[in-house]
Amino acid sequence: MAPPPAANNGGAGGFSRVAIVGVGLIGGSLGMALRGRRLAQTIVGIGRDAARLETARGLGAVDEIATDPAAGVDGADLVVLATPIRQIIADLATLSPLLSPGALVTDVGSTKAEIARAGDAALPRGTFVAGHPMAGSERSGVEAANPELFIEAVWALTPTAATNPDALDRVKALAQGVGARVLVLDPHEHDRAVAVTSHLPHVLAYALSALAADTARNSPHLYDLAAGSFASATRVAASPPDLWQDVALTNRAALAEVLRAYRADLDTVLAALDAGNADVLRDRFQAGFDAKRG
Amino acid sequence: MAPPPAANNGGAGGFSRVAIVGVGLIGGSLGMALRGRRLAQTIVGIGRDAARLETARGLGAVDEIATDPAAGVDGADLVVLATPIRQIIADLATLSPLLSPGALVTDVGSTKAEIARAGDAALPRGTFVAGHPMAGSERSGVEAANPELFIEAVWALTPTAATNPDALDRVKALAQGVGARVLVLDPHEHDRAVAVTSHLPHVLAYALSALAADTARNSPHLYDLAAGSFASATRVAASPPDLWQDVALTNRAALAEVLRAYRADLDTVLAALDAGNADVLRDRFQAGFDAKRG
Numbered sequence: 001m002a003p004p005p006a007a008n009n010g011g012a013g014g015f016s017r018v019a020i021v022g023v024g025l026i027g028g029s030l031g032m033a034l035r036g037r038r039l040a041q042t043i044v045g046i047g048r049d050a051a052r053l054e055t056a057r058g059l060g061a062v063d064e065i066a067t068d069p070a071a072g073v074d075g076a077d078l079v080v081l082a083t084p085i086r087q088i089i090a091d092l093a094t095l096s097p098l099l100s101p102g103a104l105v106t107d108v109g110s111t112k113a114e115i116a117r118a119g120d121a122a123l124p125r126g127t128f129v130a131g132h133p134m135a136g137s138e139r140s141g142v143e144a145a146n147p148e149l150f151i152e153a154v155w156a157l158t159p160t161a162a163t164n165p166d167a168l169d170r171v172k173a174l175a176q177g178v179g180a181r182v183l184v185l186d187p188h189e190h191d192r193a194v195a196v197t198s199h200l201p202h203v204l205a206y207a208l209s210a211l212a213a214d215t216a217r218n219s220p221h222l223y224d225l226a227a228g229s230f231a232s233a234t235r236v237a238a239s240p241p242d243l244w245q246d247v248a249l250t251n252r253a254a255l256a257e258v259l260r261a262y263r264a265d266l267d268t269v270l271a272a273l274d275a276g277n278a279d280v281l282r283d284r285f286q287a288g289f290d291a292k293r294g
Numbered sequence: 295m296a297p298p299p300a301a302n303n304g305g306a307g308g309f310s311r312v313a314i315v316g317v318g319l320i321g322g323s324l325g326m327a328l329r330g331r332r333l334a335q336t337i338v339g340i341g342r343d344a345a346r347l348e349t350a351r352g353l354g355a356v357d358e359i360a361t362d363p364a365a366g367v368d369g370a371d372l373v374v375l376a377t378p379i380r381q382i383i384a385d386l387a388t389l390s391p392l393l394s395p396g397a398l399v400t401d402v403g404s405t406k407a408e409i410a411r412a413g414d415a416a417l418p419r420g421t422f423v424a425g426h427p428m429a430g431s432e433r434s435g436v437e438a439a440n441p442e443l444f445i446e447a448v449w450a451l452t453p454t455a456a457t458n459p460d461a462l463d464r465v466k467a468l469a470q471g472v473g474a475r476v477l478v479l480d481p482h483e484h485d486r487a488v489a490v491t492s493h494l495p496h497v498l499a500y501a502l503s504a505l506a507a508d509t510a511r512n513s514p515h516l517y518d519l520a521a522g523s524f525a526s527a528t529r530v531a532a533s534p535p536d537l538w539q540d541v542a543l544t545n546r547a548a549l550a551e552v553l554r555a556y557r558a559d560l561d562t563v564l565a566a567l568d569a570g571n572a573d574v575l576r577d578r579f580q581a582g583f584d585a586k587r588g
């Protein structure tokens with residue numbers, strides 16, 4: 001019998017069989033990165049659509065594929081949940097009884113508090129390490145995956161009081177192994193921060209994109225007059241609406257809070273426009289400029 | 295005496311001496327483009343700061359410089375106003391008595407209705423052609439200028455009932471000569487469209503940039519968790535606040551109207567977040583997605 005391939009998966013921290021549930025942009029990129037760097041012996045891709053899994057295997061994202069979750073996670077010492085958030089939460093419960101003893105579970109969802117709570121509730125104590133690689137884009141699908149997606153990206157890990165420190169270290173080593181900069185922080189702090197830096201920008205882009213389409217009905221040249229600022233401001237409106245519905249629903253309170261604060265600033269600008277108050281307009285624009293430059 | 299350089303400035307439409315008031319990003323790029331394509335015999339740069347004008351000449355944006363507007367526009371058959379909007383409006387009145395007979399005047403300001411009205415009032419009937427090349431960026435100054443800035447860019451021209459058709463044609467030929475696609479439309483229609491496609495995006499970027507800075511005071515990892523969507527959404531917050539104050543003040547009504555409509559959409563999203571209404575969130579995100587893809 002041939003010896004197993006020499007892989008950088010031994011000793012403390014390495015994994016030998018990694019199951020990735022959902023082989024899209026993030027899951028596929030992670031599979032490619034782990035395979036390219038030999039950070040695991042075997043990567044198995046789990047999903048519902050055999051044809052899409054075959055595409056993922058053809059692109060080098062996974063070694064094996066499984067449409068049966070029980071078969072897919074059997075023997076895995078790490079399971080990575082890389083589906084939309086509601087599916088992650090559902091899978092935490094359904095996969096839990098199927099896991100091999102000692103298996104760790106992590107995820108890549110864009111919100112963390114609800115997922116961390118669900119993982120702690122569903123899985124053996126200490127074995128869940130909630131995570132969020134900040135490496136998405138408006139593109140989706142394994143066709144957009146690339147093994148360098150995580151290089152220099154921040155990968156947030158949000159342990160709870162229940163998380164086993166060794167489990168955290170092993171998932172941290174995995175993220176660092178694919179080139180990411182790991183940031184460990186509280187899941188609620190994570191969710192409040194990304195409400196501003198990621199979730200609100202998506203809400204704003206969708207709303208501007210929709211407003212432009214509405215306005216264009218009575219303004220035939222509107223899109224001819226769209227230059228760089230419109231393109232930047234609406235870029236992420238090309239992101240999948242179902243994914244962002246999940247994000248918004250699982251970070252409702254934090255997103256509503258920042259949206260209220262944002263709306264209050266717009267109200268200030270609107271009042272200044274109505275009154276022709278040059279000083280207030282200048283003040284608000286200057287505040288944004290200073291923050292951008294600062 | 296040497297013959298004048300062979301320049302593509304003869305016949306109908308060409309200009310022999312073009313004065314550019316304000317040699318920054320737009321004015322400087324126009325000067326470079328006109329010189330590079332030999333679309334005028336001489337380009338004179340007019341400004342208050344001799345050192346900055348020398349920089350512009352050193353970068354090849356102008357042939358001659360003048361800090362005295364009277365000397366600068368003397369003999370010019372085209373004067374291009376490329377300063378911030380309030381300065382354009384002021385210059386229309388002060389330069390009018392200094393112009394040579396038959397001189398045309400155009401501008402590159404981001405709003406058009408107030409400028410078109412001021413130009414028609416200040417200048418000899420028919421000689422003003424208000425314009426707006428959609429070729430800005432968050433950068434500014436002649437150091438950011440480049441002669442290819444206008445290639446494939448839309449250059450809006452917004453004649454009024456007073457505008458001489460021949461004057462319009464000559465300015466149109468100039469814009470096309472530097473590679474732009476000319477769009478002729480009513481100044482008010484222009485202003486309503488760019489309120490959505492340019493002015494609102496700047497307001498949104500300044501507000502998000504300022505909100506992030508406020509939030510970061512109590513969220514030390516906030517900027518670590520800022521990925522691509524935040525960068526895109528705040529890119530133009532690096533634009534000069536004084537320029538955008540002018541834009542907002544000279545397009546108050548249209549900008550206030552679109553900001554109200556935008557805020558109403560955010561209110562819908564906010565109410566859906568508060569109520570946990572998944573369908574409304576999906577509907578609003580889908581509307582933005584469809585418009586982006588459409």
